[in-house]
Amino acid sequence: MSLTADPTTSEAPADHNVPDQHGRFGKFGGRFVPETLTRALDELVVEYDKAKRDPDFQAELNELLHRFVGRPSPLYHAARFSKQLGGAQIWLKREDLNHTGAHKINNTLGQALLTLRMKKTRVIAETGAGQHGVASATACAHFGLPCVVYMGAEDVRRQRPNVFSMRLLGAEVRPVESGSRTLRDAVNEAMRDWMSSVENTHYIIGSVIGPHPFPMMVRDFQSVIGKECREQCLSSFGRLPDTVVACVGGGSNAAGMFYPFVEDRTVRLVGVEAGGRGAAPGDHASPLTFGSPGVLHGSYSYVMQDEDGQTSDVHSMSAGLDYPGVGPEHSYWKDSHRVEYTSCRDDEALAAFDFLARNEGILTALETCHAVAKAAEIAKTMTPDQHLVICLSGRGDKDAAELARLRGQEW
Amino acid sequence: MTAIDDLFRHLKAENKKAFMPFITAGDPHLGFTSKVLTKLASLGCSMAEVGIPYSDPIADGPVIQGSYTRALKNKIKLAEIFDCVSRLTADPAKPIASMPLVSMVSYAIIFRHGLEKYVDEAKVAGFSGAIVPDLLVEESDPLAKICRERDFNLIQLVTPTTPPERALKIAEQSSGFLYFVSVTGITGERTQLPPGLVDRVGWLRERTPLPICIGFGISIPEHVQLLAPVCDGLIVGSAIVRLLEKASENETDALDAMTKLVEQLMSSPGFSPP
Numbered sequence: 001m002s003l004t005a006d007p008t009t010s011e012a013p014a015d016h017n018v019p020d021q022h023g024r025f026g027k028f029g030g031r032f033v034p035e036t037l038t039r040a041l042d043e044l045v046v047e048y049d050k051a052k053r054d055p056d057f058q059a060e061l062n063e064l065l066h067r068f069v070g071r072p073s074p075l076y077h078a079a080r081f082s083k084q085l086g087g088a089q090i091w092l093k094r095e096d097l098n099h100t101g102a103h104k105i106n107n108t109l110g111q112a113l114l115t116l117r118m119k120k121t122r123v124i125a126e127t128g129a130g131q132h133g134v135a136s137a138t139a140c141a142h143f144g145l146p147c148v149v150y151m152g153a154e155d156v157r158r159q160r161p162n163v164f165s166m167r168l169l170g171a172e173v174r175p176v177e178s179g180s181r182t183l184r185d186a187v188n189e190a191m192r193d194w195m196s197s198v199e200n201t202h203y204i205i206g207s208v209i210g211p212h213p214f215p216m217m218v219r220d221f222q223s224v225i226g227k228e229c230r231e232q233c234l235s236s237f238g239r240l241p242d243t244v245v246a247c248v249g250g251g252s253n254a255a256g257m258f259y260p261f262v263e264d265r266t267v268r269l270v271g272v273e274a275g276g277r278g279a280a281p282g283d284h285a286s287p288l289t290f291g292s293p294g295v296l297h298g299s300y301s302y303v304m305q306d307e308d309g310q311t312s313d314v315h316s317m318s319a320g321l322d323y324p325g326v327g328p329e330h331s332y333w334k335d336s337h338r339v340e341y342t343s344c345r346d347d348e349a350l351a352a353f354d355f356l357a358r359n360e361g362i363l364t365a366l367e368t369c370h371a372v373a374k375a376a377e378i379a380k381t382m383t384p385d386q387h388l389v390i391c392l393s394g395r396g397d398k399d400a401a402e403l404a405r406l407r408g409q410e411w
Numbered sequence: 412m413t414a415i416d417d418l419f420r421h422l423k424a425e426n427k428k429a430f431m432p433f434i435t436a437g438d439p440h441l442g443f444t445s446k447v448l449t450k451l452a453s454l455g456c457s458m459a460e461v462g463i464p465y466s467d468p469i470a471d472g473p474v475i476q477g478s479y480t481r482a483l484k485n486k487i488k489l490a491e492i493f494d495c496v497s498r499l500t501a502d503p504a505k506p507i508a509s510m511p512l513v514s515m516v517s518y519a520i521i522f523r524h525g526l527e528k529y530v531d532e533a534k535v536a537g538f539s540g541a542i543v544p545d546l547l548v549e550e551s552d553p554l555a556k557i558c559r560e561r562d563f564n565l566i567q568l569v570t571p572t573t574p575p576e577r578a579l580k581i582a583e584q585s586s587g588f589l590y591f592v593s594v595t596g597i598t599g600e601r602t603q604l605p606p607g608l609v610d611r612v613g614w615l616r617e618r619t620p621l622p623i624c625i626g627f628g629i630s631i632p633e634h635v636q637l638l639a640p641v642c643d644g645l646i647v648g649s650a651i652v653r654l655l656e657k658a659s660e661n662e663t664d665a666l667d668a669m670t671k672l673v674e675q676l677m678s679s680p681g682f683s684p685p
Contacts, residue, residue, distance in 0.1 A: 030550055031547055031550060032518050032545050032546065032547070032550060033469070034469065034470040034544050034568070035544075035547060035548075035568045035569065035572075035573055035581070035592070036571075036572055036595055036596070038547060039572040039573070039574065178480070179466070179467075179480075184467065188467050188469055192469055192470075192471075192472070192597050195596050195597050196597060198572065198595060199572075199595065294519060294523050295517075295518050295519040295522050295545075296519060297467070297469075298545075300522075305519070305523055307523065308489045308520060309465075309517070309519045309520035309521070309523030310465065310466040310483065310520075311466040311467050311519075
């Protein structure tokens with residue numbers, strides 16, 4: 001890292017050494033929460049720092065990721081898909097093959113281990129699509145910790161299979177009826193719980209959002225995706241990929257995938273937000289594409305707000321992307337031009353779902369389909385000797401009923 | 412010197428405590444807010460805290476959250492709140508002109524509006540300071556500087572989880588008074604206040620020249636009698652907001668119920684009804 005580089009200017013190239021001690025990624029991030037939470041956040045900073053440097057912690061986590069989750073997840077050459085598009089070779093980083101069906105488990109196991117180290121006896125979590133809820137419930141069941149998951153009532157409806165799984169795993173699912181009854185309201189409710197329970201409870205935030213140290217810590221736990229992928233690219237086709245594409249809601253799978261590639265300047269990184277029904281306000285959930293910097297849920301980042309600072313309603317058919325904010329490191333990558341951000345509409349994502357299902361035999365989470373759709377567009381503009389990797393962040397079984405409803409089919 | 416500094420100087424000289432109700436602006440509409448503030452002034456309340464409705468208030472319990480939701484449902488704007496307050500404070504002959512007003516506002520709103528613009532407009536409207544519940548002392552330098560330059564109070568919070576050295580640091584960066592949060596948790600009425608609260612406030616009070624007001628969970632005369640001797644003022648929020656909730660059905664009844672509660676709480680020794 002150059003000592004003269006000023007990380008606050010948008011021209012400075014993005015680098016690895018973020019955030020600073022205040023949790024700032026350039027000018028983004030920080031900590032905007034009630035004083036009540038400060039002590040717990042400070043404790044988490046110290047405990048996480050110790051754990052990060054403790055070989056025993058790393059060994060325990062790696063062992064779990066290997067034998068319990070099934071890591072490393074494969075990097076799969078989607079040959080038929082590539083051929084159909086006639087452009088770049090497409091590779092899928094198969095996070096959908098992890099235990100519990102998505103990348104979320106990488107983070108919840110790490111944070112559950114920290115919960116034990118901090119001698120906290122209860123876990124709370126928020127969830128949108130339910131994947132983080134299931135992954136939290138799973139980690140808690142594994143370690144014998146009680147787990148409460150807050151979930152917007154609208155998401156409880158559209159992601160029923162995951163609600164059922166969480167309950168089977170012994171977690172308590174609390175539907176949130178306030179506001180838009182989606183992920184944002186689930187985060188509010190989890191924060192409120194934490195305000196009162198912080199002495200004995202750890203809040204496992206599921207994305208790279210929230211106050212410092214969460215955006216950094218969740219990114220680190222998810223970075224196993226990008227680290228593995230980088231090595232797998234080298235062993236599969238002998239060089240780094242030309243392009244890497246991931247979907248962005250709060251942005252945890254994208255952060256984990258992109259972070260190990262940030263200083264590989266030849267690798268083009270593309271984040272795909274939820275374009276919903278279109279570009280009109282309220283029709284999408286794309287703060288990096290259409291929003292501006294502001295404060296939400298404990299950090300400073302791009303957000304969808306009105307001119308008074310009230311959070312705007314957003315829309316995505318996928319519960320996991322239906323969120324008005326985004327992780328601060330993505331804002332940093334956007335302003336430093338390291339990552340390109342674009343958005344993909346509901347209908348484009350649905351088409352990608354079918355395409356991957358019928359051409360590759362993979363049912364993909366609706367969230368992930370946003371990345372697949374844009375990746376297909378980009379791949380077409382590339383040549384067959386080039387390589388494009390998609391972070392296949394989750395599997396689509398959870399979406400079967402919602403897909404049937406969206407298409408007016410019988411379930 | 413702000414109206415709040417002035418108020419505490421007078422109260423101290425008379426050995427009196429501040430009584431400070433919290434209400435939500437625009438619940439259910441600003442016309443009613445005007446009536447409530449006028450009433451609170453005529454009851455002899457020392458100050459009033461005006462909550463600026465916010466869509467994602469993570470420090471607030473269901474009662475205040477509900478009041479914000481009702482106000483925002485009617486699409487209330489910050490400019491309308493400032494306008495309402497400035498009309499109330501315009502006539503120096505009215506009791507409300509001598510009751511300092513403090514805004515309780517999320518940093519999300521201040522940041523979006525612009526720090527300087529918020530402080531300037533709030534001051535012109537008649538606010539003497541702001542309580543920003545989601546602004547930690549580490550992030551407060553820019554706003555604190557602007558407030559100092561404009562003689563506008565930035566009131567920061569200390570909670571039961573705040574370590575002693577940190578509490579002193581927060582006190583140093585605050586002005587007007589220090590807001591001592593009584594409980595680890597969100598706003599809302601409670602039957603019991605935590606043990607050790609009186610001692611913690613007493614410890615801090617010996618170490619800062621700043622007046623200390625206690626809030627969160629205060630709802631019955633027993634709380635007031637217990638806490639008044641150890642602090643410089645008390646803040647009552649949810650207990651009042653819950654009574655005002657009924658205004659959507661009958662404004663007069665809601666106002667009467669609030670009046671009764673305020674009179675009851677202020678009848679404790681140390682407060683000064685007119």
